Amino acid sequence: MTITLYGLGPSRSFRCLWALAEAELEHDFISLELNGTDSNGAKSEEYLKLNPQGKVPSLKHGDFVLTESAAILNYVDAISQKSFIPSEPKLRAKYDELAFFVLSELEQPLWTTGKHKFAIPQEHRVEQVLETAKWEFEKALNAFSKLVSIENFVLGDSFSFADILVAQTFNWAQRFDFDVPPEYLNYRDKMYAREAAIKSIAKFS
Ligand SMILES: N[C@@H](CCC(=O)N[C@@H](CS)C(=O)NCC(=O)O)C(=O)O
Numbered sequence: 001m002t003i004t005l006y007g008l009g010p011s012r013s014f015r016c017l018w019a020l021a022e023a024e025l026e027h028d029f030i031s032l033e034l035n036g037t038d039s040n041g042a043k044s045e046e047y048l049k050l051n052p053q054g055k056v057p058s059l060k061h062g063d064f065v066l067t068e069s070a071a072i073l074n075y076v077d078a079i080s081q082k083s084f085i086p087s088e089p090k091l092r093a094k095y096d097e098l099a100f101f102v103l104s105e106l107e108q109p110l111w112t113t114g115k116h117k118f119a120i121p122q123e124h125r126v127e128q129v130l131e132t133a134k135w136e137f138e139k140a141l142n143a144f145s146k147l148v149s150i151e152n153f154v155l156g157d158s159f160s161f162a163d164i165l166v167a168q169t170f171n172w173a174q175r176f177d178f179d180v181p182p183e184y185l186n187y188r189d190k191m192y193a194r195e196a197a198i199k200s201i202a203k204f205s
Pocket of ligand 1: 011034068
């Protein structure tokens with residue numbers, strides 16, 4: 001069964017592209033324009049059938065369709081021969097804690113910035129929120145530093161998909177001109193130097 005990932009560059013879809021490469025699962029990658037309404041657009045009639053929000057990523061595996069980057073990571077882990085999400089209950093709970101933290105705290109100020117700079121209609125954008133987003137990111141970073149101390153990987157000694165979530169989010173923060181402490185950028189660099197990450201970046205560069 002063919003796996004197809006719909007995405008765009010270094011956006012949250014990169015998490016899924018990278019995970020598929022780590023899992024060595026054959027896949028096609030279809031790059032979409034976020035606001036496009038023609039055949040390669042995320043707002044086309046065809047794509048809206050897969051992802052009613054017209055967002056990326058979406059994964060199609062045969063007839064099975066999945067949206068939400070973290071859910072796609074879980075699915076990739078589940079169908080992979082290898083293991084990227086710990087199964088020991090406490091470690092698994094720590095994985096979930098970190099994944100939910102990234103999605104609900106760490107990335108939110110970044111997405112708020114994206115929404116109010118380009119993603120939502122002009123009439124709904126509020127310039128003042130951008131400063132608040134910077135403040136919220138700093139607050140989330142502070143909480144992150146108490147939640148995790150990174151030696152090699154975010155969950156200890158081995159690579160997990162939590163590293164994809166965290167490293168991609170730090171990379172996103174830097175792209176959006178947020179202050180990211182040098183130790184987190186070093187960690188991002190180490191993760192982005194993984195063969196699977198390099199291969200995946202090459203798919204959209
Ligand atoms: N919670 C979703 C968020 C998906 C999302 O918002 N993706 C952005 C790109 S990173 C998008 O497609 N935006 C287009 C839009 O909001 O119309 C996930 O993690 O997959």
